[in-house]
Amino acid sequence: MISQDSIEGLKSRLDILDVISNYIEVKKAGTNFKAICPFHDEKSPSFVISPQKQIYHCFGCGAGGDAIKFVMEYEKLNYPEAIEKLAEQNNYTLHYTDNKQAQKPRSQLMEKLSQWYQSLLNTMPTAQAYLNERGVSMASIEKFGIGYAPDSFKTIQFIKTNQFSMREAVDLGVAGSEGGREYARFIERIIFPIHVPNGAIVGFGGRTITGHQAKYVNSPQTALFNKSRLLYAYDLAKQAIYKKREIIITEGYLDVVMLHQAGFNQAVATLGTALTPEHLPLLRKGDPRIIMAYDGDSAGRAAALKASKLLSAGGFDGGVVIFEGGQDPADMVHAGQIDTLNAIFHAPKPFIEFVLEETLAGFDLRNPKAKEQALHESIGYLKTLSPLLQEEYKGFLAAKLAISPSLIRLTQQHNTPQRAPLMPTAYDVWELSLIKSMMEHPALGDQILDYISADMLQFHGHEFSLVLQRKFDDPQLMAISLNESIPSYSDEQSLHNELVTFLTQHYNRKLKKVLTQQHDSFEKKSFLIREIRGKITMLKRGQLVTS
Structure with missing residues (x-):
C-alpha cells in the first residue's frame, strides 16, 4: 500500500x-x-x-x-x-508501507535514456553535421536535450544494463515486443525529448538521418504520453508565453529550436498531429494570442484551416502565417531573416478571415452553383461563432463573394438555459450560511454547537449533520462551499448577532407550538411556557441560550 x-x-x-x-x-x-x-x-x-x-x-x-x-x-x-x-x-517518489524500497519513479528511465542519447550525439559525426547544416547551435542542442539513438541492440542493452525492466520500457513507449522479440522504437535517429508542462520527460521524437522510410516518428500513446494534449517545448516556452501573452505554434521540432535560437522563445510545435480540442486547455493558460505558423503546401494549409476553425469557434485571438516557396521558420532563422520573421508574426491573417478565404478558394466562384455552395459552407462556419462575430463578418463574406449582405442570413445562437444548482428543494440561505461558516471557520464551529443542534434547523439539518461527521467530500457540502451566493460569517460578533436572531425565531416557533398543544398537562405546559419565554427574554437582551 x-x-x-x-x-x-x-x-x-x-x-x-x-x-x-x-x-x-x-x-x-x-x-x-x-x-x-x-x-x-x-x-x-x-x-x-x-x-x-x-x-x-x-x-x-x-x-x-x-x-x-x-x-x-x-x-x-x-x-x-x-x-x-x-x-x-509530478516527478514525485511514492513510498509504500510494505517496507520495500521506495518505488523508482517511472520517469527515471526516460531521464536516463535521454541523457544517454545526448552523450551519443557527440560520437555521431553524421548527426552533428545535419544539425550544423540546419544552423542548430551547441547552446540549443543543450537547451533542448537533443541526442542520438543508435541501433536497436545497443538501446535494449542499455535498458537492461541499467536494471530497468523491459516491461517498463514497453509501457513507456521506448521499446516494443513482438513474437518474443524485443526491439527499440527509435533507431539511428536524432532524438528530441518531449516533456509535459512541468518538465518531466514522457516521450521522444526522432528524425532519421540514415534514410528510414518514416522521416519522423514519435513515441506511441502511453499512460503518460498523449500527443493530442502535449506541445513540444511548452515546458521551455511557458514563461515567455505568459509574459508575452503570445504563443507561436509550428509543425516541426527544428522550427521550434531555431525560433527559440532567434529569440522567439514562445514557440512550440504539435507532435505529428493536427491541433485537437484536447490541446485547447493548454492553449487557454495565460490567455495568449495564438499564431499558427504552417507550411504553404496542401497538407500545411489543410492543417491551418482545421486549426483556425477550432480556435475561432473556441474564441481564441490570433491568426495564421503561411510559409510559401518551400521555406519554413527554421530556414529563415538560418538565413538570418529574423526581422522578416518578426514582421510576419506581428501581422498574421486573422483566423476567421483565413477560414473564409480558404473555404472560398476551394470553389470556382465564376460558376453560380459553386458560388451558392461556397456561400452555404461559409455560412455554416460563421454559425459556429458568437452572434457579434457573425454580424461583423457578414460584410466581409459578402464582399468576397461580390453579393449583397442581405443574402447572408445567419441564425443567432441561443444558449441553452443553465441547469439549476444541485441544491435541496427547500432552500434557506441563513441555514446554509451557518453550515458554510462551520466548514470555512472551524474555530467558530464549537461556538455554534454550544447553541444549535441539527434538529433545530428547518431545512438543512442533514447537511449540518454531514459537517459534524466531517464528510466534506459529500456533494451537498461541496455545492454549499462553492456557491458564491451563500455568505459565511468569519468573526465572532457577526456570528453572535446571527445566532441571537435565529434562536429568537426558533424559540418563538417553539412557544407557538407549545401554546397550541392539547395533550400536555397544565403543569407541564406552564413549565415549558415559562422556560421558553425566559430564553426569549435573554435573547432580546443579546444573550445566547443553550437548548
Whole structure:
C-alpha cells in the first residue's frame, strides 16, 4: 500500500486548477473557475473549480472532489492508480508501507535514456553535421536535450544494463515486443525529448538521418504520453508565453529550436498531429494570442484551416502565417531573416478571415452553383461563432463573394438555459450560511454547537449533520462551499448577532407550538411556557441560550 505520508506529500504538491486544466478548458469566473462538465452532457458551464479550497463541484450532476478524485473519474482509475499517475506526472517518489524500497519513479528511465542519447550525439559525426547544416547551435542542442539513438541492440542493452525492466520500457513507449522479440522504437535517429508542462520527460521524437522510410516518428500513446494534449517545448516556452501573452505554434521540432535560437522563445510545435480540442486547455493558460505558423503546401494549409476553425469557434485571438516557396521558420532563422520573421508574426491573417478565404478558394466562384455552395459552407462556419462575430463578418463574406449582405442570413445562437444548482428543494440561505461558516471557520464551529443542534434547523439539518461527521467530500457540502451566493460569517460578533436572531425565531416557533398543544398537562405546559419565554427574554437582551 502507498503510505499515507506519501499521499499527503503528493497532495501538497498538487494544484487542482493545473490538474483539471490539463484535461478540460477552464475560464475565470470571479474567484473561481468554470468549465463545461466532462461528466455529463451540458451546454452552459456548471462545473466550478475553487483553487482556494482545492475542490471542484458540478452544480448540474453533483460530481465533486479534489484533484485525485477528478483523475479517478476522468481516467477511470482506482485510487492507487490515480495517485501513481499524478506522482509520475509530478516527478514525485511514492513510498509504500510494505517496507520495500521506495518505488523508482517511472520517469527515471526516460531521464536516463535521454541523457544517454545526448552523450551519443557527440560520437555521431553524421548527426552533428545535419544539425550544423540546419544552423542548430551547441547552446540549443543543450537547451533542448537533443541526442542520438543508435541501433536497436545497443538501446535494449542499455535498458537492461541499467536494471530497468523491459516491461517498463514497453509501457513507456521506448521499446516494443513482438513474437518474443524485443526491439527499440527509435533507431539511428536524432532524438528530441518531449516533456509535459512541468518538465518531466514522457516521450521522444526522432528524425532519421540514415534514410528510414518514416522521416519522423514519435513515441506511441502511453499512460503518460498523449500527443493530442502535449506541445513540444511548452515546458521551455511557458514563461515567455505568459509574459508575452503570445504563443507561436509550428509543425516541426527544428522550427521550434531555431525560433527559440532567434529569440522567439514562445514557440512550440504539435507532435505529428493536427491541433485537437484536447490541446485547447493548454492553449487557454495565460490567455495568449495564438499564431499558427504552417507550411504553404496542401497538407500545411489543410492543417491551418482545421486549426483556425477550432480556435475561432473556441474564441481564441490570433491568426495564421503561411510559409510559401518551400521555406519554413527554421530556414529563415538560418538565413538570418529574423526581422522578416518578426514582421510576419506581428501581422498574421486573422483566423476567421483565413477560414473564409480558404473555404472560398476551394470553389470556382465564376460558376453560380459553386458560388451558392461556397456561400452555404461559409455560412455554416460563421454559425459556429458568437452572434457579434457573425454580424461583423457578414460584410466581409459578402464582399468576397461580390453579393449583397442581405443574402447572408445567419441564425443567432441561443444558449441553452443553465441547469439549476444541485441544491435541496427547500432552500434557506441563513441555514446554509451557518453550515458554510462551520466548514470555512472551524474555530467558530464549537461556538455554534454550544447553541444549535441539527434538529433545530428547518431545512438543512442533514447537511449540518454531514459537517459534524466531517464528510466534506459529500456533494451537498461541496455545492454549499462553492456557491458564491451563500455568505459565511468569519468573526465572532457577526456570528453572535446571527445566532441571537435565529434562536429568537426558533424559540418563538417553539412557544407557538407549545401554546397550541392539547395533550400536555397544565403543569407541564406552564413549565415549558415559562422556560421558553425566559430564553426569549435573554435573547432580546443579546444573550445566547443553550437548548
